[in-house]
Amino acid sequence: MVNDNPILIVEDEPKLAALMRDYLIAAGYATQCLDNGLEVVPAVRAREPRLILLDLMLPGCDGLQVCKELRSFSAVPIIMITARVEEVDRLLGLDLGADDYICKPFSPREVVARVKAILRRSPQLLTSAPPRLQIDEEQYLASLDGITLDLTPLELRLLSTLARSPGRVFSRDQLLDRIYSDHRVVTDRTVDSHIRNLRRKLEQACPGEHPIESLYGVGYRFHLADA
Structure with missing residues (x-):
């Protein structure tokens, strides 16, 4: 399409x-x-x-x-x-x-x-990127390889941010700005906790792959190989 x-x-x-x-x-x-x-x-x-x-x-x-x-x-x-x-x-x-x-x-x-x-x-608006990952931000739904991901709304926003710019490195502060629209004061380690939970759910859907990569002292980036 x-x-x-x-x-x-x-x-x-x-x-x-x-x-x-x-x-x-x-x-x-x-x-x-x-x-x-x-x-x-x-x-x-x-x-x-x-x-x-x-x-x-x-x-x-x-x-x-x-x-x-x-x-x-x-x-x-x-x-x-x-x-x-x-x-x-x-x-x-x-x-x-x-x-x-x-x-x-x-x-x-x-x-x-x-x-x-x-x-x-960049994916074509993720909702039309069906090879592997699909995200519907309005319905708060996401699936990987046809497997529904049980994500919290915050985890879905985090995944959407990372997946829209595959290969781009996001700092913790940048990710916090995206997932907390009210700009509440939280520690940068908060994003580490959300990343850990999101990574676990993604890897359950694609065993052996690691879509979210950590760059020590810098941040995180997303990469998902084509099927």
Whole structure:
């Protein structure tokens, strides 16, 4: 099944937004364009896109704040776009959860290439990734190799966060920000306990495999081999 969820382009320069849109459509992607930062979170809540191209400087709410808000409830891939080269270190240094960045001016072909690269690493919205893992966040259901996983809502959010970005390393703080949307104060060892329980349930469904890998002193990443 072809995933028809759009690539969301958030850019307030109409000509640049149209250029990216045209190249992405030519590459076979559905698109949606917004030009105000305040519109992004409601749009994503209404229909999660496949990926977001998010400009740093936006009216209403800047891209950094938008990215931070999105990461409180969504693991959708995000590529930040900036014309301010001095912001690159900041983009990379802050734990905002962006997956990549592009500096203006850029070639629209580069944008398409970056989009393709990230989507190759990410499942097609998990609900349509049937080879092994399926997650329905609305119904709080998950299965692996056809076996229903008995997960708590928090474990399901944790699995969804990890599985949407296979191979990406998440720190404990990043995972805590995703699974506790109310930003309650908890120790970073809390996530270790949830990971331990989640790992046990996954490994019961796929004996001999270890989908969640620990990187000492860094965090966790998810990888599930194709069937």
